[in-house]
Amino acid sequence: MMSVIIYIAVMAGVTYLVRMLPFTLFRKQIKSQFIRSVLYYLPYAVLAAMTFPGIFYSTGNTVTAAVGTLVALVLAYFDLPLIVVAIAAALSAFGVGFLV
Amino acid sequence: MRSDYLKGMYHGLPIGLGYLSVSFGFGITAVNAGLSVLEAVGISLTNLTSAGQVAGVAIIAAAGTLIEMIITQLVINIRYSLMAISLSQKVDGSFNTLQRLLVSFGITDEIYAVAIAQPNKISATYMKGLILTPMIGWVCGTLLGAVAGNLLPQMLTATMGIMLYGMFIAIILPPAKKQHSIILAIGLAVAINTLLYYCLPMINSGFAVVISALLSSVVTALFFPVKEGE
Structure with missing residues (x-):
């Protein structure tokens, strides 16, 4: 088993370079409309794939997780702040945990 | 100069509060995945990103390869490159190379969103303030989550694992409507x-x-x- 420190160093190094290199070196806009479009959609696709189906296994119980997911979807749909959506999802999953 | 710093810190306050609760969930996730409290805090201190950290912890827990770690971090965090390019055209003359090296560390979705929404060019001092409060929230939240993950009842900490996912939904759903x-x-x-x-x-x-x-x-x-x- 590799040392966790090495993993963390690699993780931090890559994450920093991804931010630092363009911010320090690039001063012009990317010309290719295709690449710009891919980069535009990428964050949404990444977060969506990270969330589903992972969210259903995030509480250790599929039913409480599904309720939390539903609450998060409804509150996010009505543009509630990130913190409210996150806490409400956890609280609702916790509350339903007493019933199932 | 000083007022710019305070203004940045003030603008970063709601982000910091949000991060505090979300990173609490990350701290729990990390400890549940077998990491120590120090390792969990170390990740938050050196990475300052939500999705990348969650994916990174999953790779560590699964004893994945470093190549896997590099490619995963690269693809998940490549959005920061786009934000960095966009932000590099928003900064004023106070940004020399050293300032760019420092400030680039703190480019996150929320910090970028606040910075880019400012009516005028932004100074390095403002950016440092804007990064400081969210960073304090992110690191403290991770510490609390990692420590309390062992103290709070298992049923409660388990349900908090959903918080980061809830935040992801809250980030992607409103723009998708439009x-x-x-x-x-x-x-x-x-x-x-x-x-x-x-x-x-x-x-x-x-x-x-x-x-x-x-x-x-x-x-x-x-x-x-x-x-x-x-």
């Missing part, structure tokens, strides 16, 4: 990732996310190219 091509990007990514998850479970979950996201973004970009100014 722009329907984003719904396609989200739907494709979820469909591909779900398929990989159940049909090819041997693929590491962080890697599956990368494959799904890239495929989905490329297809969506082909059908709905983004025009200038969007």
Whole structure:
């Protein structure tokens, strides 16, 4: 088993370079409309794939997780702040945990 | 100078409060995955990113390869490159190379969103303030979550694992309502990732996310190219 420190160093190094290199070196806009479009959609696709189906296994119980997911979807749909959506999802999953 | 710093810190306050609760969830996730409190805090202190950290912890827990770690971090965090390019055109003359090296560390979705929404050019001092408060929230929240993860009842800490996912939903859903091509990007990514998850479970979950996201973004970009100014 590799040392966790090495993993963390690699993780931090890559994450920093991804931010630092363009911010320090690039001063012009990317010309290719295709690449710009891919980069535009990428964050949404990444977060969506990270969330589903992972969210259903995030509480250790599929039913409480599904309720939390539903609450998060409804509150996010009505543009509630990130913190409210996150806490409400956890609280609702916790509350339903007493019933199932 | 000083007022710019305070203004940045003040603008960063709501972000910091949000991060405090979300990173609490990350701290719990990390400890549940077998990391120590120090390692969990170390990750938050050196990475300052939500999605990348969650994926990174999954790779550490699964004893994945460093190549996997590099590619996963690269693809998940590549959005920061786009934000960094966009932000580099918003900064004023106070940004020398050293300032750029420092400030680039703190480019996150929320910090970028606040910075880019400012009416005028932004100074390095302002950016440092804007990064400081969220960073304090992120690190303290991780520490609390990692420590309390061992103290709070298991049932409560387990349900808090959903918090980061809740935040992800809150980030992607509101823009998707306004722009329907984003719904396609989200739907494709979820469909591909779900398929990989159940049909090819041997693929590491962080890697599956990368494959799904890239495929989905490329297809969506082909059908709905983004025009200038969007």
